[in-house]
Amino acid sequence: MIELNNERCLIAGGGTVAYRKVCSMLEFGAVVTVVSPEFCPELLKLAEQVNTPDKYCAATSDDRGSVENFADYSGCLTLVKRRVQPQDIVSAFVVIMATDDEKVNHEMAELCRQQRILVNVVDVKADCGFYFPAIIKDKEVVISVSTGGQSPVLAGTIKRNIESHLGRSYGDIAERMGELREQIKAQIDGEEERKKAFQQMVRSLLDES
Template sequence: MAYFPIFTQIDGKRCLIAGGGKVAARKVYTLLQYGADVVVMAEKVCGEIKEVLPEENVFEGVFKYIHKNRCNKNEWDIDENKYDTGGNISNTELENTLDKRYSSNSNLKNISYDLEISENLLESLSADLSEDLLKIRKNIFLEKEIGKAFLVVAATSNREENHHIAELCHAYNVLVNVADSEEESSFIFPSVVRKGDISIGINSGTGSPTVSKHIRKQIEKAVPDYYADIAVFMGKLREYVKANFKEESQRRYILKTAAAEAFAEERVLTQKEIEEIIRQGQK
């Protein structure tokens, strides 16, 4: 399937990467090139990601998913002291609370607090209930981060988790790329050639990264670095021409001639050369 290429501006926009491996690292590098505010969430984050992101943008491990200062314990009818004793205490009270807050049809969008429960409490609960509680804590934070994101990349090694992230993104109308499922993706993360402000996105339409990578290498060879300087030069010249020449024929002549000469000379034109082109365009 052929995809329509769309370019967007992400400078300063929050981009969430779910996953902390090599695939996630490549996405992080690409997004950072365009000034994105990249946040990574994963059970384990590789060193390559930690080297390029500030610590506050990396959420690693279950307990680091929680902003504890934002928790409102009064919303939860749980006496933690009962459970921290380590005695033979029933889990009924906690189970009832979780059932009340998170029924199978619950909508988490209106939740404005995080569940903070001590690690001692988690250790005293049954293994199954403790694991459920950890999942709830993780999902609350995950959903909040998705709600704040401009775009999301689901690049975990877990198919079920990637699917869950995709569903949340679709519910919130947030752009999502799912590394292991084009069908669940609302945008395709392209292979990118970057030369200054020139960006070329590549997608093979076959789901094969190998094909896109081969094409990218060919394009990198075909597009010289000086093209970036010419692009900046032509952008400035275009603004000058638009502001000073009303006739479309003059504008077209100056810009077309300047571009042709710049590419022929493989460099930015001098002021004298530009003035001569303008003089010819005014005849």
């Protein structure tokens, strides 16, 4: 798992595929900027929801120049209405190319690779430095399914299969274990003993839930 909290993510393209990637990145706390001449209704609606008045960070804009100067807002979404430019990748931690223009996607991916920026290209598996898995997220518990790019539909199907069998909130249990973990580490010496205590706690939390 890569820590994405507060990391800058640039997404080029404003269609439904970009929208899906935006949702994933926001869920993991990234600071997301989407650059595209057009945005699908889902993205426009999401930008309105995310950028509430007390957590205001951005509006849509026609002319914002390079995105490198944007303030660092946690989990916020900025929509920039124009074509993507090479300088947009400056200071990005991760770049997702989700336009419907293969050439632009490929050229920007090449630039990212040269600058050692992590890149995902939605229309060409071979250009990806990483793939998006199908994700189940419950608080800090994350289950991710990948088929190594062979079949996204299979990844989604496996995810829904697992989801239908989960039946309880592992997120709550992890949260409780996280609270107890420090206490136990301070109280019990010896790795084996600690491990046994953790196993017992997990069992009883699972029984309670």
